[in-house]
Amino acid sequence: MSTLDIEITRAWLQATAASMNDNAERLSALDAAIGDGDHGTNMRRGFAGVIEKLAGTEPATVGELLVLTGRTLISTVGGASGPLYGAIFRAAGKRLTGTTATADDLAEALRDGMEAVQKLGGAQTGDKTIIDAYAPAMDAFTAALGDGGDLLGAARAAATAAEEGAQATIPLLARKGRASYLGERSIGHQDPGATSTALVFEALAGVLGTRAEG
């Protein structure tokens, strides 16, 4: 598995939507501890919107799918997650202008996505946000490719690192978003945004794994 094509990308987004649906209650429960308890509901609604939009689309490039995903998330999710996830997918999509993308292309695109979300939200590693899963995932993805790994290997490494990063937010003090209003009381709870980010990487690894086996 060395390249991402339009069909795999579509499968990745569908798998992400299914995962947001399956994990909606868990994400909302995490959010209830340090926010208002709707992260799961919002992400489920957003990705359901994405699936609806994608169904009627025949994109010419991988990037088109991702840009459309970003736009749809912005106009359906609301809250902070809408623009933040929207920025990620839009920025990543703009980089991928072909019918296929290599693992290196995807690494660059995902890095663009991370830069875009950091520019918009101003978060750094350790602020207890999406970035705490995203940054280690990117590092792992790049490192795996550097070690001669293929796309599937890189995606699996990223998924593992993202999940570990999400869990590592538990002892952190929130410095961005609604959880930051709780100050010290945000400590001891896993960040819902980092958790949903881990689901996106997990969906990518899962879809690539299924294709490799099939």
Add this chain to the structure above:
Amino acid sequence: MKKFVNSPDTILRDALTGVAAAHPELSVDVERRFVTRADAPRPGKVGLVSGGGSGHEPLHAGFVGPGMLDAACPGEIFTSPVPDQMLGAASAVDSGFGVLFIVKNYTGDVMNFEMAAELAADDGLETASVLVNDDVAVQDSTFTAGRRGTGATLFVEKIAGALADQGADLAAVADIGRRVNASSRSFAIALTACTTPATGKPGFDLPSDEIEVGVGIHGEPGRSREKMRPASDLAAELVETVLDDLPPSSDSPAIVMLNGMGGTPLIELYVLYGEVSTRLEERGVRIARSLVGNYVTSLDMAGASLTVCHADDRMIELWDAPVRTPALRWGV
């Protein structure tokens, strides 16, 4: 959970349908989710658009009408609206004199309104924004998203709305909105958590003899938990916290709002307001106008917030100007 809902997924649409049925003086776009004055756009008038998560009723749709907002865009419960809604509302009320966005300082609201402003600029629509951030429970620092916007939103909407009604331009309307915000501070105490329809459970567990101090309006816990005490003690804490953050200057008039969070009866709010007003006066605050009731709520949360605006005479004059909206109405 016992609530008057058909389904948590349709609550916003169903509520907007009800708003439309109850208020023929408003125009409700159920599909695109915004509410405007039925006679919008008003020629020669700056348009005022506010919005934010639902669950704070009557904020914001209840303040749409002559003398206050031209439009409101409600998001899902406790979730900011999306740029499409804001742009739709702005386009519907713009008469070529520009549109003022009144934005509560929550990360989601700020980012979505910024995107809406960019999209509006692409369409040749001029916008300005007032960011409301009056909640003293949140320590302002460079490491957090800053103070939350809560009760002062109503003051900004009313006073800026009155100035817009008098034909002021966008810069002047934005300026007075920012000055009202800078002169206002709020603080809230919750007696119970609220229950969002989506989760069906209280946002936090609170023993019957304890309260959450320094809560916001989204059902999240506050900055500390304390033992329940008599209203006089709680009033003292509200007043001290608000005034310590922004002490009154000598003899400046104040507009004071004691706001219910949705689940507290008016008789309790009046008990609390009696204590609050005495303590404010002891601290040298000259209460020029007061408002007691449920205005910026948090679903069914029991509790109250105190908002004090150290106003100038011009703000008082604009506060007194006629207003005709579903939830605020005088002078007409």
